Amino acid sequence: MGLIDAIFTSIKSLCFITLLICLSLTFSSLSFSSPDQETEQAEKKYSEAKLKAAVVFNFMRFIQWQKAASRTGKLCLITQSPDYLQAFSYLSGKTVKQTTIQLAHLTKDDLDINTPQTNGKDKCQVLFTTKDKHSIDKKTLNKIVSKDTLTISESDNGIKNTNTMINLINHKNRVAFEIDLTNINPGLLIPSQVLRLAKEVIQ
Amino acid sequence: MKLVMHYLNRSVIALLLVSCSSLSTAKKIDPEMEELLSMDFANLLLLPMASKRVQEIDVEPGIVRVISQAEIQAYGARHLRDVLDKQTSMQIIGSHFVPHNTTSLRASASTQEDDTILILINGRPISSTKNYDIYQSFPLSSLKQIEIMRGPGTILHGAVGSINLVTHDVKETPLSTTHLSSGDFGYEKKSFNINKNIEGFDLTLTISEHEFDNEMHQVYDSQASLFYFIDIPPVDYQTSYSYKNALSTLKFNTLLGDFKINSFYSDGSVLHARPYFDLNSVAFEPVDDGLGNDIGNESDIIFDIELVNGFESGPDIVFETEPESGFDNGPEVIFDAGSDEEFGNFSLEESSSLSTLEYKRHFFDLGYVSSDQADWQIYANLSYLATEESFLSFMPSSDYISNVNTDTYIAEANTSYQPRKNIKLLLGGRYTYRKALVTTRVPFFILENTKANNTIRLFYSQLDYGFLNHFKLISGIQYGDSEDESLLSPRISLITQINTNWNSKLLYRRSYRQHSITDDEIFTNTLLGSSTEPWAKFDVFDAQLNYIDKKLAVSITYFNSSSNSTRPSDPLTARGILSQFTYLNFNKIHYSGLEFEIKSKPTRAFQLDANITYQKTKDSAGTRNVTYAPKAMIKTGFSYATNQGLIFSLFNSYFSASALQNNDEFVNFFPLGNNPEAKSYHLLNANVSMQAGIFLNNTALNNIRLSLSIDNLLDEEIWFPSIQDIDVLSLPHHAGRSIYFNFSYRFK
Numbered sequence: 001m002g003l004i005d006a007i008f009t010s011i012k013s014l015c016f017i018t019l020l021i022c023l024s025l026t027f028s029s030l031s032f033s034s035p036d037q038e039t040e041q042a043e044k045k046y047s048e049a050k051l052k053a054a055v056v057f058n059f060m061r062f063i064q065w066q067k068a069a070s071r072t073g074k075l076c077l078i079t080q081s082p083d084y085l086q087a088f089s090y091l092s093g094k095t096v097k098q099t100t101i102q103l104a105h106l107t108k109d110d111l112d113i114n115t116p117q118t119n120g121k122d123k124c125q126v127l128f129t130t131k132d133k134h135s136i137d138k139k140t141l142n143k144i145v146s147k148d149t150l151t152i153s154e155s156d157n158g159i160k161n162t163n164t165m166i167n168l169i170n171h172k173n174r175v176a177f178e179i180d181l182t183n184i185n186p187g188l189l190i191p192s193q194v195l196r197l198a199k200e201v202i203q
Numbered sequence: 204m205k206l207v208m209h210y211l212n213r214s215v216i217a218l219l220l221v222s223c224s225s226l227s228t229a230k231k232i233d234p235e236m237e238e239l240l241s242m243d244f245a246n247l248l249l250l251p252m253a254s255k256r257v258q259e260i261d262v263e264p265g266i267v268r269v270i271s272q273a274e275i276q277a278y279g280a281r282h283l284r285d286v287l288d289k290q291t292s293m294q295i296i297g298s299h300f301v302p303h304n305t306t307s308l309r310a311s312a313s314t315q316e317d318d319t320i321l322i323l324i325n326g327r328p329i330s331s332t333k334n335y336d337i338y339q340s341f342p343l344s345s346l347k348q349i350e351i352m353r354g355p356g357t358i359l360h361g362a363v364g365s366i367n368l369v370t371h372d373v374k375e376t377p378l379s380t381t382h383l384s385s386g387d388f389g390y391e392k393k394s395f396n397i398n399k400n401i402e403g404f405d406l407t408l409t410i411s412e413h414e415f416d417n418e419m420h421q422v423y424d425s426q427a428s429l430f431y432f433i434d435i436p437p438v439d440y441q442t443s444y445s446y447k448n449a450l451s452t453l454k455f456n457t458l459l460g461d462f463k464i465n466s467f468y469s470d471g472s473v474l475h476a477r478p479y480f481d482l483n484s485v486a487f488e489p490v491d492d493g494l495g496n497d498i499g500n501e502s503d504i505i506f507d508i509e510l511v512n513g514f515e516s517g518p519d520i521v522f523e524t525e526p527e528s529g530f531d532n533g534p535e536v537i538f539d540a541g542s543d544e545e546f547g548n549f550s551l552e553e554s555s556s557l558s559t560l561e562y563k564r565h566f567f568d569l570g571y572v573s574s575d576q577a578d579w580q581i582y583a584n585l586s587y588l589a590t591e592e593s594f595l596s597f598m599p600s601s602d603y604i605s606n607v608n609t610d611t612y613i614a615e616a617n618t619s620y621q622p623r624k625n626i627k628l629l630l631g632g633r634y635t636y637r638k639a640l641v642t643t644r645v646p647f648f649i650l651e652n653t654k655a656n657n658t659i660r661l662f663y664s665q666l667d668y669g670f671l672n673h674f675k676l677i678s679g680i681q682y683g684d685s686e687d688e689s690l691l692s693p694r695i696s697l698i699t700q701i702n703t704n705w706n707s708k709l710l711y712r713r714s715y716r717q718h719s720i721t722d723d724e725i726f727t728n729t730l731l732g733s734s735t736e737p738w739a740k741f742d743v744f745d746a747q748l749n750y751i752d753k754k755l756a757v758s759i760t761y762f763n764s765s766s767n768s769t770r771p772s773d774p775l776t777a778r779g780i781l782s783q784f785t786y787l788n789f790n791k792i793h794y795s796g797l798e799f800e801i802k803s804k805p806t807r808a809f810q811l812d813a814n815i816t817y818q819k820t821k822d823s824a825g826t827r828n829v830t831y832a833p834k835a836m837i838k839t840g841f842s843y844a845t846n847q848g849l850i851f852s853l854f855n856s857y858f859s860a861s862a863l864q865n866n867d868e869f870v871n872f873f874p875l876g877n878n879p880e881a882k883s884y885h886l887l888n889a890n891v892s893m894q895a896g897i898f899l900n901n902t903a904l905n906n907i908r909l910s911l912s913i914d915n916l917l918d919e920e921i922w923f924p925s926i927q928d929i930d931v932l933s934l935p936h937h938a939g940r941s942i943y944f945n946f947s948y949r950f951k
Contacts, residue, residue, distance in 0.1 A: 045251045045252060045253035046235065046239065046250050046251070046252060046253060047235070047252070047253055048252045048253070050233075050235060050236055050239055051239065051247070051250060051252055053236070053239075054236070054239035054240055054242070054247055055244075055247060055248070057240055058244040058247065061244075062244065087236070090233055090236045094240070156624070157624050158624045170252065173251050173252055174248060174249060174250065174251060174252065175247070175248055175250075175252065176248060193244075194244075197244060197245055197248060
């Protein structure tokens with residue numbers, strides 16, 4: 001009975017609150033923004049997808065591709081996340097080392113086993129696969145990547161389980177990355193300033 | 204009319220055209236992306252990520268709630284008590300002696316001592332059995348977030364729950380702020396906060412001063428009625444609080460690893476008549492204690508003292524030191540019921556206080572974390588916590604302890620080893636040395652100085668094991684060893700990530716809590732039961748189901764726990780007048796309950812928070828409702844922000860009447876000790892804050908924030924059962940409606 005009374009009185013209280021909201025809205029007719037944005041001293045936080053897009057952009061800035069033919073500017077993205085797609089789309093058209101980035105969002109159809117063999121020109125300069133990627137088999141992968149494609153993954157299980165060159169991880173609510181040098185071909189040169197920033201380097 | 208319709212149609216068409224043209228424009232500039240792309244690579248990796256969900260997926264082996272600085276500000280909290288009263292299964296309670304001293308969590312509400320929850324600053328323990336200074340004055344502006352853990356946590360956490368106060372990270376918030384607040388009940392608060400990197404040293408420093416009067420008491424003189432046979436009308440008076448705080452953290456990196464120094468100092472003073480609230484305020488004259496020390500004021504009443512062992516004699520009051528019931532009760536005061544004429548010069552004075560309770564806390568901690576290694580890390584800490592409690596009162600009715608000083612030294616080290624991503628092992632130990640000095644005195648002379656010390660050694664290990672991609676098993680064991688006994692406490696948790704939105708937790712833990720040094724070593728004679736079982740035992744089981752997505756987080760939790768060696772005051776002998784404070788073990792109390800929590804952010808501007816608790820207790824004899832905690836709590840609130848720089852919030856906390864009420868018959872035995880019944884209540888708070896620069900469209904004012912808060916908007920009279928002195932039905936628990944203004948300025 002006590003609980004029922006409590007719920008009843010709380011409903012009355014909520015009605016009172018709702019009435020106040022309605023009054024506030026009626027008199028203020030204001031548009032909304034995020035409470036977090038308005039709060040002093042609140043730490044500014046960035047979208048994970050945008051942060052990772054910016055990190056991948058920096059890899060394209062710093063890592064050197066020895067062969068000019070490998071610098072296709074094609075940034076391939078395998079993801080099902082609209083946030084990632086939107087963030088990486090923003091990189092399209094940006095110029096890195098005189099190469100214009102073109103985003104290629106590889107959908108499930110593209111990754112179908114019937115994906116035609118692409119010639120070198122269309123191969124990805126960078127391939128980034130997110131956590132919620134489509135399943136992809138090695139044969140298909142070989143059709144879209146070359147030896148000089150920089151492969152980047154996003155996995156909590158560590159780079160050893162991904163077979164990629166770079167793995168992005170979330171460390172203490174920040175983006176960090178691991179590099180597996182054993183997977184990197186001689187055609188790619190990872191400068192020391194990037195290696196220094198890595199959380200883990202496998203040699 | 205036609206003309207109006209014509210213009211309306213044209214306007215709609217124009218609006219559509221504008222909308223279409225805006226849709227067809229080329230790729231829009233995203234300022235955040237531009238900022239990120241122009242940033243130095245190293246700095247990019249320091250930026251914090253926003254959660255994609257309404258709250259983080261919580262895979263901690265405990266029931267955790269994180270309250271951000273944004274939420275603290277949105278709800279206009281003045282102090283930690285305001286924050287905690289809004290949280291699930293929590294209520295800040297206190298006694299006549301120490302107001303607002305204790306967190307009642309999950310129905311634990313038996314004693315005025317704050318002994319079931321652990322308070323930490325940046326993960327290091329700072330709590331004592333008296334924590335009212337923290338609840339009422341801890342500088343909230345210094346905090347990045349508050350992490351509340353209910354139930355069984357990791358091996359490193361406290362008995363029933365913990366409150367971790369996490370200070371700002373300089374890299375994330377390199378700002379300095381000043382805050383000024385003023386309001387009803389003489390409320391004044393000043394605080395200054397610096398977060399700055401100085402040549403590689405991350406420094407945060409907060410200094411604050413906080414003063415206010417609060418609960419209005421109508422004081423009755425039951426003792427006078429009983430012992431002096433005079434009738435004194437009730438008197439109104441307010442309790443006054445005054446606090447000063449300094450909190451600092453210093454963080455720096457070396458080749459060996461990271462070092463962090465946390466320090467906290469608080470100096471609190473409470474002027475109140477609550478220790479003897481049932482006796483009216485009396486006009487006093489200054490007096491010394493006969494040893495040259497000014498001990499305050501003397502009553503108009505002339506105490507003629509007779510000491511039985513051949514000391515000074517007099518007619519009215521007898522101080523006895525005779526043992527009673529086979530054990531030394533220490534000093535005891537017995538009144539000779541004098542005639543009305545002898546007490547005829549009582550003079551009552553409103554708003555004067557009878558006693559001063561002063562409390563100082565010094566805390567220092569040096570922490571070390573080894574440099575980031577691939578699979579292992581070492582942590583080490585040296586901590587020092589000192590408390591100085593000084594109670595000054597002039598009532599002749601009781602023997603009491605006027606000064607209690609405690610010192611606690613902790614050395615702790617642990618190492619975590621993570622050979623694989625899914626396996627983590629923690630091994631550690633903690634050595635604690637505690638000492639206390641208690642000065643017992645009655646008016647006019649010092650009776651006794653007592654010293655005590657003891658050591659406690661703890662060793663612990665914990666294994667986290669993730670398997671089958673969905674499960675995480677956490678098991679641990681702790682071995683505690685003191686002079687009295689050695690105890691093993693196990694814990695085990697299973698966390699299941701059902702899918703991206705759902706997870707569940709099953710948690711069990713047994714823990715032992717060492718009593719405070721003063722209870723353990725000094726008051727053993729007067730605390731019945733404590734000497735036979737010096738460590739309180741807690742068994743806690745939790746089952747939780749969580750759902751989290753981008754806009755909604757919902758959880759439902761069932762808890763079932765028990766505690767042994769709980770020490771509420773003995774109902775019949777708790778009063779200090781005829782005997783000393785005496786405690787009894789209840790042997791075992793069972794607590795169980797259901798918690799429902801919801802947090803929703805349906806739009807970017809609007810946030811809704813609600814939690815409901817239903818809880819009950821029974822003792823080993825089958826008696827139900829054996830603690831003062833309410834059976835039900837329903838707490839709901841929302842906040843929303845406007846593009847004009849305003850944030851509105853409302854929060855209502857409903858507490859049902861305490862399950863245990865003091866016995867009417869016993870209370871009525873003291874004819875004037877009958878305060879109003881402690882009923883259920885709503886505590887409704889409203890807050891409006893304004894970013895001046897945005898609201899007034901003036902960038903010069905961007906660093907100014909103003910806010911207006913109303914506490915207890917419904918102006919409810921709020922009473923809570925008197926915990927320690929149970930011959931009074933209830934105590935005032937919360938002040939009436941009050942308004943506060945706050946001004947904040949931010950320095951870059």
